[in-house]
Structure formats: structure tokens, C-alpha cells
Amino acid sequence: MPPLNYFVVESPDPVGREAYERITGDVLQDLDLIKVIDRLHIYVDPKVPIFIAAGVLRHMPRSIRVGDFANVNPGEKLIVLDIGDETYLAPLLRELWAHYGKENVDQPDRFTIVLPAGVVGEEELEQMVVADPSETLHKDIIYALQYIAPEGFKVRRQYIKDEKFYYVASEDTLPGDIVETMVVPIFAKMGVTL
Amino acid sequence: MTTLVPVTYKGGVYRHDEIMDLIDDLGGYIVQKHVMAQDVVLQSFVPRDDIDLIRTVAKPLAGDVIEAPLVGTEIAVVSPSLEIHHLPHTACDIAEYLRRSGAKTNMIGLARGFGKRIANLNDEERDVINEHDLAVYVLGNFEECIEHKFPALRRGIQVPIVVTGAPDRETLARIVDPPVEGYVGGVGRIMHRFKRPEELAKLDELVDEVSRALDARRDALARDPLSVFPPRLMAIVEEQIPEVTMLTHPTPVTAQMEGLRVKLPYDLYADDVRSLDVTGGVTVGDIADVLPSRMRNYILIRIKPFSETRILV
Incomplete structure (x- = not known):
């Protein structure tokens, strides 16, 4: 199971509890979220029926800058960008086009981008923010919880802010005070106040 | 013989x-x-x-x-939905494993088969499942849910059923009422490929359970045999309707235990199929019902038993 600092699955049905422990492990592993989540507590009771997942994230990944994945080589006439990792190439091109115009951005091959000298300084280019992984992270976490929860539990309430998140789902209408009555005590078990 | x-x-x-x-x-x-x-x-x-x-x-x-105990059978693998929760791992692995034992499997993802209270089976799904020799229901993790939803999912199903789920075999047998033909416990909703030895053992157990359920049906058939052996009729259809060989389906004619599914449009070919000569003046229409299938526009041939036709070819 994932190296989370705290991971508990609670359920009155022992077989289901074990199954959900494995499902959670598999899903978090598949979506590559193990490193992101610090603490996670899941409570699922099919009799009510209710599914609650509450947890705390580790600190968010920082923004990706040009210098993180490319070498900037300023020359007399040209600035040559030597791309080390293609993952962020598409957003990088989009940024460069937006800033310097398509006519100034040339990509002679997959791993090289050429800009005319003088449009931008070396330091400025290296520090240019290309992508912010935390933007998609929130979506990924909610998707993972949706994926873990029983499919029939279509009525749901989700929350993710700063480092805390919860996801409550049921087949029936959720009571208005569900967060106060059920989610807050789960956070308390993890030593966190919502 | x-x-x-x-x-x-x-x-x-x-x-x-x-x-x-x-x-x-x-x-x-x-x-x-x-x-x-x-x-x-x-x-x-x-x-x-x-x-x-x-x-x-x-x-x-x-x-x-x-x-291969399952050759010549068409089995429905019924999944509560086609969402990522139920597919691909459990349902596909089960379908694939049954295929290895010779069965022709079709996956049926229900439109609204998920949930405990809200699970449903519509008439099209019911009819399509009933066109198979056996249905394997791939259910989930909670005893409580299976107990509540299964009566809705089996409503109107006349073919033998094998249920899989996370609770053990005894629990499944206890909560499913009236009883079905087979149970395989310890499967449930699994989010990875079946690869551990105990998971593969479960698949073997499933094949055994399915063959056992089908053997019971075969025994019943042996007492009142069909007018023609389905694979024999299949050979006749393939020989006399050349269009069949032009179809791109993996199995243009699918053999079942008590009939055939011919993947030609019913409206255009039903009469041709009915008038096919099986042997010495006996036509397909004499020994079988040629029906429109609920699966696309296919033709379903249900062979009648000897007791009904008094013909055995």
C-alpha cells in the first residue's frame, strides 16, 4: 500500500473494507497521486448509504519554469533553447508564441527552439513560468475519489481548498449538515480541524 | 454413435x-x-x-x-455499467478467461445497473441476456448492495446465472434468493489486472462453475435432444449462404448450445435461412424457430427439441 503518513479505510462490512483498501491503493497508484496525498481517511457504509473520503495534501508542487527542463544558450544573433524533457514543450511553445509572436519562434527540430537575440534576456527566459501542476492536481484528486467511490453513489459534495479536501457521496439525498456531523469528526481523527 | x-x-x-x-x-x-x-x-x-x-x-x-469445456457456448458477461469503476479489469479479464476455455463471450454493460436502490435492467438488456446460454454477473464488493440490487438485475432472466462478487461463496449463496446456478466469491471490484496466483485461481474456479452450470443444461438436453446439433446446422448455413463468409465479424455465425446467431440482417435473410435444406427435404424452418435477435439486426435460430418436431438429423 502507498506510503501515506496516515491511511485508514473504515466500514462495517469487513470484506468491503478490505476491497476498498485495495481499490484506493490501485487508483492512487494508477493516477500517480501517492506522492501528493499525505493523509487519507475513507469511511464507507452501504447500509446508510454513504461514502466519505477526507484527507490532507502534501505541499503543492511548485510551478514549472523554462530553466527546469531546458538549457538557454544566448548567442550573438540567436538564443537557442535546448529542450531536455519534452513533457512541457507544448505549453512552452504556446507561451513563447503569445509573448514573442509566431514569426519569432522557430523550432528546427524536436528538441531545439530558436529565438532572435534581443527579444528576451537569458535570466528572464529561464524564469518564465510554463505550467502549474497544482492547477490540474485538484481535478485529479476529485477524479480519483470519484473513481474510488461506489459508482451508484451519484449524489455528492466535494471540497478542496489549500491542503484539505473531502468528498462525500451517496445514492440518496445528502443531509444538509453532513459535513458537520460526519466529515468534521473524520478530520478530527486525523488530528486536523476543517 | x-x-x-x-x-x-x-x-x-x-x-x-x-x-x-x-x-x-x-x-x-x-x-x-x-x-x-x-x-x-x-x-x-x-x-x-x-x-x-x-x-x-x-x-x-x-x-x-x-x-475446452465451453466450446460452442455463447456467454454474456454482465457488468453493472460501462464506467471506469467496473471496466476494464474485472469484466474484461473474466470475459477473456472464458474465451480461453472456448466460449464466445459478449460483454453487456447495463445502462443503469449500478447502485443499491437505483439498479435497473431494461427490456432490451433482459432480452439480449436471454439470447445467451449463460450469464455471468460481475458484481461488486458489498454484501448489502448485492443483496438489494441482484433481484432487480435478474428480473426476467431465464438463462442460468453465475454471480461473482467480493463476499465469499457461502455469503453469496445466502443472499441470492432464489438461488442461481453458480457463485464465485472473492472477486468483486478489482482495479488492476488479474495477475496474482489467487486471482487467477478465482478465474479457474469461475470456469469450473460455468461448466458445471452448463453441464446441467447439457444433461437436460441429452434427455430430449435437439433436432440438429448446432455446429452441424452452422456448417450448413455457412455452406449454403455464401454471404456469411463475406462478413467481417470474428464469428459470423455463432454456435450456441441450443441454436445459432447468424450475423446477417433479419429482414433480408430470414426467409432464406428458413428455407435452407438441412437434409432430404427437411428445412431449417421445420426444425427451428428463426427469430429476429435483439442484438443489432441479427438472426437468432433456436433449434426445437426432438419431442416437438419428431425429426432428428
Whole structure:
């Protein structure tokens, strides 16, 4: 199971509890979220029926800058960008086009981008923010919880802010005070106040 | 009378036509042929006494003959929905494993089969499942949910059912009322491929359970045999309706235990099928019902028993 600092699955049905422990492990592993989540507590009771997942994230990944994945080589006439990792190439091109115009951005091959000298300084280019992984992270976490929860539990309430998140789902209408009555005590078990 | 037993032949493409001819000459039937790159898999019925002969002929071709209890059956693998929660792992792995034992499996993802209270089965789903020889219901983790939803999912289903779920076999047998033909516990909703030995053992258990359920049906059929053996009728259809060979389906004619599914449009071909000559003036219409299938616009042939037609070919 994932190296989370705290991971508990609670359920009155022992077989289901074990199954959900494995499902959670598999899903978090598949979506590559193990490193992101610090603490996670899941409570699922099919009799009510209710599914609650509450947890705390580790600190968010920082923004990706040009210098993180490319070498900037300023020359007399040209600035040559030597791309080390293609993952962020598409957003990088989009940024460069937006800033310097398509006519100034040339990509002679997959791993090289050429800009005319003088449009931008070396330091400025290296520090240019290309992508912010935390933007998609929130979506990924909610998707993972949706994926873990029983499919029939279509009525749901989700929350993710700063480092805390919860996801409550049921087949029936959720009571208005569900967060106060059920989610807050789960956070308390993890030593966190919502 | 020779007894035909279901077997799978696995070998290379090279000279596999010799094996096909041999099976044909021995009076056997090939119900499915798969060519995958260099390999050929033939699902067939062959006379019990001649299996050794086929083995001998196949030996220099590095071919192998394996008993496959599910050849000639069409099995529905029913998943509560087509969402990522239920697919691909559990349902696909089960379907694939049954295929290895010779069955033709169809996956049926219900439109609203999820949930405990809200689970439903519509008439189209019910009719499509009833066109199979057996339905495997791939259910989830909670005893409580299976107990509540299963009555809704089985409403109107007349074919034998095998239920899988995370609770153990005894629990499944206790909560499913009235009882079904088979139970496999410890499967449930699994989010990874079946690869551990205990998971693969569960799949073997499922194949055993399915064959047991089908054997019971076969025994009943032996008491009142069908007017014609489905693979034989399949050979006749393939021989006399050349359009069948032009279809691109993996199994243009699918053999079932009590009939055939012909993947030609019902409106255009039903009369041709009905008037096919089986032998000495007996037509398909005399010994079988030719019906429109609920699966696309296919034709479903249901062979009548001897007690009804008084004809045995």
C-alpha cells in the first residue's frame, strides 16, 4: 500500500473494507497521486448509504519554469533553447508564441527552439513560468475519489481548498449538515480541524 | 454413435488447413477459427476416439489439442455499467478467461445497473441476456448492495446465472434468493489486472462453475435432444449462404448450445435461412424457430427439441 503518513479505510462490512483498501491503493497508484496525498481517511457504509473520503495534501508542487527542463544558450544573433524533457514543450511553445509572436519562434527540430537575440534576456527566459501542476492536481484528486467511490453513489459534495479536501457521496439525498456531523469528526481523527 | 467433445487446437498458421481438413473428415466441426499473427486457434468439436489421431497429426506442426469445456457456448458477461469503476479489469479479464476455455463471450454493460436502490435492467438488456446460454454477473464488493440490487438485475432472466462478487461463496449463496446456478466469491471490484496466483485461481474456479452450470443444461438436453446439433446446422448455413463468409465479424455465425446467431440482417435473410435444406427435404424452418435477435439486426435460430418436431438429423 502507498506510503501515506496516515491511511485508514473504515466500514462495517469487513470484506468491503478490505476491497476498498485495495481499490484506493490501485487508483492512487494508477493516477500517480501517492506522492501528493499525505493523509487519507475513507469511511464507507452501504447500509446508510454513504461514502466519505477526507484527507490532507502534501505541499503543492511548485510551478514549472523554462530553466527546469531546458538549457538557454544566448548567442550573438540567436538564443537557442535546448529542450531536455519534452513533457512541457507544448505549453512552452504556446507561451513563447503569445509573448514573442509566431514569426519569432522557430523550432528546427524536436528538441531545439530558436529565438532572435534581443527579444528576451537569458535570466528572464529561464524564469518564465510554463505550467502549474497544482492547477490540474485538484481535478485529479476529485477524479480519483470519484473513481474510488461506489459508482451508484451519484449524489455528492466535494471540497478542496489549500491542503484539505473531502468528498462525500451517496445514492440518496445528502443531509444538509453532513459535513458537520460526519466529515468534521473524520478530520478530527486525523488530528486536523476543517 | 460417436460422441463429439469440445476441444481447442492451438498451433501455427503453417499447414493448419490440414488439421481443418482432418477435423472435417473425421466428422467434427470447427465452430470458431482465430488467426493471430503466426498462431491459429480452432475451437472445434471432434469425435472422442479421434483426439489422439489429431494429436499425432499435429505433433510435427507443433500443434496442441486441449480440452475446452465451453466450446460452442455463447456467454454474456454482465457488468453493472460501462464506467471506469467496473471496466476494464474485472469484466474484461473474466470475459477473456472464458474465451480461453472456448466460449464466445459478449460483454453487456447495463445502462443503469449500478447502485443499491437505483439498479435497473431494461427490456432490451433482459432480452439480449436471454439470447445467451449463460450469464455471468460481475458484481461488486458489498454484501448489502448485492443483496438489494441482484433481484432487480435478474428480473426476467431465464438463462442460468453465475454471480461473482467480493463476499465469499457461502455469503453469496445466502443472499441470492432464489438461488442461481453458480457463485464465485472473492472477486468483486478489482482495479488492476488479474495477475496474482489467487486471482487467477478465482478465474479457474469461475470456469469450473460455468461448466458445471452448463453441464446441467447439457444433461437436460441429452434427455430430449435437439433436432440438429448446432455446429452441424452452422456448417450448413455457412455452406449454403455464401454471404456469411463475406462478413467481417470474428464469428459470423455463432454456435450456441441450443441454436445459432447468424450475423446477417433479419429482414433480408430470414426467409432464406428458413428455407435452407438441412437434409432430404427437411428445412431449417421445420426444425427451428428463426427469430429476429435483439442484438443489432441479427438472426437468432433456436433449434426445437426432438419431442416437438419428431425429426432428428
